Amino acid sequence: MSPQNVDFYNTLLAMLSLAALAAAVGLVGYRIAAGAEAARNLLGGSAIWLAWTVAAVATSGSLIYSEVIHFVPCRLCWFQRIAMYPMAVVLLVGAIRREVVVKYYALPLALGGALISIWHYLTQVFPSLEGGSCDPVNPCSSKYVDVFGFVSIPFMAGTGFIVIAVLLAFYVRTNNE
């Protein structure tokens, strides 16, 4: 893939990521301002489908990075993949079957993945967290992607995890009515 196409792809994913994050922040703000009932009515049962969409886009985006663009995932990237990939399947099954219990499987993955993403992002911002030198093979502190000066792959992954967690929280509330 040409560098121009990679740049386009990076920018596209970064913008999707920022839009999703803004929407999640808006949802939380709406929940605080308008109350639980209004928040439930806003999304209804669609929260689980939206959460699955985020997981599916994140999973396919990650696979395109490694299998098409040939970025080599680092150690922390693999941990985040372990958390994200199952959600693309689990959330789809949960959405089709309309099972509220899916939250017990997906939320721990989303929250755990978010924590790993935050740590990974911090190692990129503060490389000294990973030590004083770079692993010549594949250091986690190295940025393959840097859009707008702050959006990197762990940033996008972390956004995905957080958005999924927020949507699942809304889904749970809706179905507990």
Next chain:
Amino acid sequence: MNKKTIYSIVGGVVGLGLIVALALSIANEQEVDDSIGFRPVEVTGAPLPLFDPTAADPTVGLEAPTAVGTDWNDVETTIQADGRSKIVMFLAHWCSHCQAEVPVVQAWVDGGNLPDNVDLYSVTTSTDRLRPNWPPQDWLEEEGWTAPVIMDDQIGTVAGSFGMSGTPFYVVLDGENRVIRRVSGEIGIAGLDALAAEAAAAS
């Protein structure tokens, strides 16, 4: 939100993702000459074992290999037993520690801190077109880098022969090309002063 809206949103996002993925997969490949980050090198002599920062370095006193290579302007540089002590700095363009260390080293050199009887060499290695800050020559020129540069080859022959285990990586050699010290990681001004003092004392 009704089902139709939900399916429209989900379908739209997934469809967009698939279209983008497909477009990217079949997009016209533009030839990118990634060889501009590499040059052929020639190394003779026994390679040094991999550097282990947690243990005493067994290579101290051993003769380092002789390395011959060129920079991006094809200016040839040789690291060999030439009677002068030297500090050899190995750099990776994508390494955040190297990116932080290079301006420090250049300012240190510009400040006249490199002893007259010590030479500073650099080797760009682990070059990867897919990683940021590529190619290394653009980065080093932007930093005003003045030390002679050997661009390592695709398989990192020079770095491997000096036992590099992380970047930045420093090897201090005496005039007979024997190892005085190897250091990995950012060392800053104090570290540079210490390496220079050791090199100068051995000259």
